[in-house]
Amino acid sequence: MSLIEITTDITNFYFKMLALLQNIRETIANWWSEFTLQTKLLAAVTLVVSLVMSGLTFWAINTIQQDARLNDTRFGRDLGLLLAANVAPLIADHNLTEVAQFSQRFYSSTSSVRYMLYADETGKIYFGIPFWEPEVETSLTIERRIQLPDDYAADADKPMVRQHMSPDGIVTDVFVPLTVEKKYLGVLAIGINPNPNAVISTNFTRDVTIAVFISIWVMVILGGVINALTITKPIKELLLGVKQIAAGNFKQRIDLPFGGELKELIFSFNEMAERLERYEEQNIEELTAEKAKLETLVSTIADGAVLIDDHMQVILVNPTARRIFGWEGLDVVGESVLNLLPSAVQIEITRTLYEMAAGECESAEFRIPFTQPSKRTIRLLLATVFDQQRESVKGIAITVQDITREVELNEAKSQFISNVSHELRTPLFNIKSFIETLHEYGEELSSEQRQDFLLTVNHETDRLARLVNDVLDLSRLESGRSYHLDGVDLAQAIEQTLRTYQLNAKDKGIELYQEVEPNLPLVVGHYDLLLQVLANLLGNALKFTKAGGKVMIRAYQLEPQLHDGDRPAQVRVEIADTGIGIGPEDQEAIFDRFFRVENRVHTLEGTGLGLSIVRNIIEEKHHSKVHLVSEVGVGTTFWFDLAVFEEPLLPSAKASSDYKNHSEL
Numbered sequence: 001m002s003l004i005e006i007t008t009d010i011t012n013f014y015f016k017m018l019a020l021l022q023n024i025r026e027t028i029a030n031w032w033s034e035f036t037l038q039t040k041l042l043a044a045v046t047l048v049v050s051l052v053m054s055g056l057t058f059w060a061i062n063t064i065q066q067d068a069r070l071n072d073t074r075f076g077r078d079l080g081l082l083l084a085a086n087v088a089p090l091i092a093d094h095n096l097t098e099v100a101q102f103s104q105r106f107y108s109s110t111s112s113v114r115y116m117l118y119a120d121e122t123g124k125i126y127f128g129i130p131f132w133e134p135e136v137e138t139s140l141t142i143e144r145r146i147q148l149p150d151d152y153a154a155d156a157d158k159p160m161v162r163q164h165m166s167p168d169g170i171v172t173d174v175f176v177p178l179t180v181e182k183k184y185l186g187v188l189a190i191g192i193n194p195n196p197n198a199v200i201s202t203n204f205t206r207d208v209t210i211a212v213f214i215s216i217w218v219m220v221i222l223g224g225v226i227n228a229l230t231i232t233k234p235i236k237e238l239l240l241g242v243k244q245i246a247a248g249n250f251k252q253r254i255d256l257p258f259g260g261e262l263k264e265l266i267f268s269f270n271e272m273a274e275r276l277e278r279y280e281e282q283n284i285e286e287l288t289a290e291k292a293k294l295e296t297l298v299s300t301i302a303d304g305a306v307l308i309d310d311h312m313q314v315i316l317v318n319p320t321a322r323r324i325f326g327w328e329g330l331d332v333v334g335e336s337v338l339n340l341l342p343s344a345v346q347i348e349i350t351r352t353l354y355e356m357a358a359g360e361c362e363s364a365e366f367r368i369p370f371t372q373p374s375k376r377t378i379r380l381l382l383a384t385v386f387d388q389q390r391e392s393v394k395g396i397a398i399t400v401q402d403i404t405r406e407v408e409l410n411e412a413k414s415q416f417i418s419n420v421s422h423e424l425r426t427p428l429f430n431i432k433s434f435i436e437t438l439h440e441y442g443e444e445l446s447s448e449q450r451q452d453f454l455l456t457v458n459h460e461t462d463r464l465a466r467l468v469n470d471v472l473d474l475s476r477l478e479s480g481r482s483y484h485l486d487g488v489d490l491a492q493a494i495e496q497t498l499r500t501y502q503l504n505a506k507d508k509g510i511e512l513y514q515e516v517e518p519n520l521p522l523v524v525g526h527y528d529l530l531l532q533v534l535a536n537l538l539g540n541a542l543k544f545t546k547a548g549g550k551v552m553i554r555a556y557q558l559e560p561q562l563h564d565g566d567r568p569a570q571v572r573v574e575i576a577d578t579g580i581g582i583g584p585e586d587q588e589a590i591f592d593r594f595f596r597v598e599n600r601v602h603t604l605e606g607t608g609l610g611l612s613i614v615r616n617i618i619e620e621k622h623h624s625k626v627h628l629v630s631e632v633g634v635g636t637t638f639w640f641d642l643a644v645f646e647e648p649l650l651p652s653a654k655a656s657s658d659y660k661n662h663s664e665l
Contacts, residue, residue, distance in 0.1 A: 050216045057209040064205070068194065072172045073161050075112065076192035080159050080176035083116075084188050091118070092180040096127065103129050114171055114191035118178075119146045121186055146187055148175065169194045241269055251277060304400030307385075308337050310357045310393050321400050326373030337398075344370035349380060356384050359393050367403070377407045412592065424467065427460035483621055487522035487645035488530055490555050490571060497534040498553065501542060509547035517556040523571050523642035529617045530642075534575070536610040537638050541577035544636075549578040558641065569644040574637055581632040591615040591626065614638075 083106060090099045099118070107113050107129045118127040123146040148160070160175040172192040178185040237254050244252035252273055254266050304321030308314055314332050322328050325341065332340055338350060345368050352364045366380040381399040386392065434453040442450065494516055505512040534553070541551045554574040582590060591611045611626075618626050618640050630636035 046216060050213055054209060054213050057205065061205050061209070069163065069170065069172070072170075072192050072194055073163075073174075076172045076174035076190060077159050077161055077176075079110070079113070079192065080174040080188060080190045083190065084176040084178055087118075087188065088178045088180050088185060091178055091185050092183070100127065100129075103127075112193050114193045115189075116191075117146070117189040119187045119189070121184055123148060123187065146175070146189060148187060238265065238269060241273070245273060245276065248280075304398075304402070306337065306398040306400065307395055308353075308398065309395045312336050312338055312353060312357070314340070315395060320402075321398075324376065324378060324400055324402055342370045342372050344368055344372075345378075345380070349382065352382060353396060356382060356396050357393055359384070369407075376402060376404045379403050408589075408592070424464065427464050430460045431457050483526045483529060485524050485526055485622070487647070488525040488527045488642075489520075490523055490530070490573065490642075491516045491520050493527060493531050493534060494553050494555060494573075497531065497538055500535065501538050505542055505551065508542060508545075510542060510545050511550045513550065513552040515552065515554040515556075520555055520571060521557065521569070522645040524645045525622055525642055529621055533614050533617050533640075534573075536614050537575040540610055541575055541579060541636070545577045545579035551575070551577045557644070568646070570641040571644060572639055572641050574639040576635065576637040578635040581634050582628070582630040582636055583632050587628060587630060590628070 083103075086106075087099050087102060090096075090102065103116050103118075107116060116129045117125050119125045125146065159177070162173045162175075163170050164173060165171075171194070174190045174192060176188045176190070178188055241252045241254050253270050301318065302320065304324050305316070305318045306314060306321050307316040314335055314337050317327065317332055322330075322332075327340065330340075338346055338353075341349075345366075348366050348368050349364075352361070352366075355361050356364070362384045364380075364382040366382075367377070368380065369375075369377040379401040381401070383397045383399070384393055385395040385397055387394050434457050438445070438450060438453050445453070494514060498512060498514060502512060538551065538553065545551055552575070554572075554576070556572060558570045558572055560569065591614070615626050618624050622640075622642060624640050624642060626638060626640045628636060628638050
């Protein structure tokens, strides 16, 4: 195998070991994370207590061992001094046999002595007991010497003591100098075995301590595992379930096979979740019903309604508001209302909306004209929507009222008051002036002058009467009074109207024509009201037609059409002129009260009520509709249709008719 392969294998093995260690570390970390904080604290406390107790135990063991070694040292020193005192004289007499016998008896009688070695003055070992001990056998078979300090023989009362480790434990070595009459004869080395009782006690204590330490941690680990499996896991499941319930997920359930209190707790949790789910479904149904009612109510109100949240996003909008702001067909819910409103409205209310969203004000009102998507004037009512405790702003309700008609009516009324004031003031001033002149200078005036003055007064009085009559007529028509409709001869009504305005047309140089179909049938209507309609339309035609122009009244029966079905036969009436005409922008408003086209041609005649009276009579009383076709500078034509009057059959005639129809069948 090459060096590169060996290096590669070592590297792979290194990375595998790193991966294994990483997996082990992650497993331990995940396992540790499963425990609760209380369990972790309990484990930490147990670890600290066990370490402290183990430390104290090992300290006690060490102390006991030190005391044992100290006792062994004292015992060995005393024993060495005693033995040296007995054998020194024998060694001085060179009686080695007696030394050997005494030493053998001493060794046999004392179990604590492991070995005995004798050395001469140079430290050379020459005798030892017992021969089978390694220390003795090695010392006798190999020439060895005992290396002692140079000044060792100077103090015979202080033996040298040292210790070394042997398979049987720590052996205490005692070196005692042999002296007789202060003559140094050599050295006695004695090995003292350790105290067996102390060794047994120390080993037992150590083993018990280790066993207790291991037992504690085995119990902690088992307790942690049991805690994780039987307590921590269901508690974590319950905690997760409570979080899900708090988040609105009432379908959360816990299914764990536990008994006892945990089983009751899990059962209670599941029962609570089930009840909350039922309550939620019931509340959702009720809220949905209330929302539908609210949306239906909002969609049917005449005013526009827009509801936005505190972030200016649209929550609800009704059809009226969509029509006013031109939002038909647009999905505006969820969009910012500031991006949807017309620019004129946005400029006016943006600052106020932000102030209301911040809780700085609760309501506001605006009156805003704008031209896009159509020309309108609206009134906006803003109201802040608070929560139930009125502590925080939940949204803003915007009520939109289209007051375009109101503004136009106010302008028209103002114009009407101005016109009426002028119309009243002018004839009254003229009447007063001519009467005062007749009163003061009547004798000085000729009969012709007086006649002209009285004629002028009469004309001005007629003007006042017309003005008052127009106002009274419109008021009477709008009061809801019912009129009896009967058969009306239109030819007669047209003839009477033409006679009334014949002189007026002649004075203005206008030709007046009529085209009435012969044998025109009677129509359903009210004679006086239709006479007023013809008079107003013909009067307007003469007023706006210049000298040399033409005005025509036509009446003819309409031919029935295939698609008319059972609609009764009708007669059409047309009043046409070659006057100044009506612009397209005025044709929609021409029938409104107080609206006067003559304002655009700089005249001040009329009150602006004539065509409003005409529309009311035709539409409200005769259930028809007034139409017009006009072109500026060419002329104008008004027309309307009236149903043909059918005579009611007498009972006998009706019976005869029914019999005839039956016979034909």
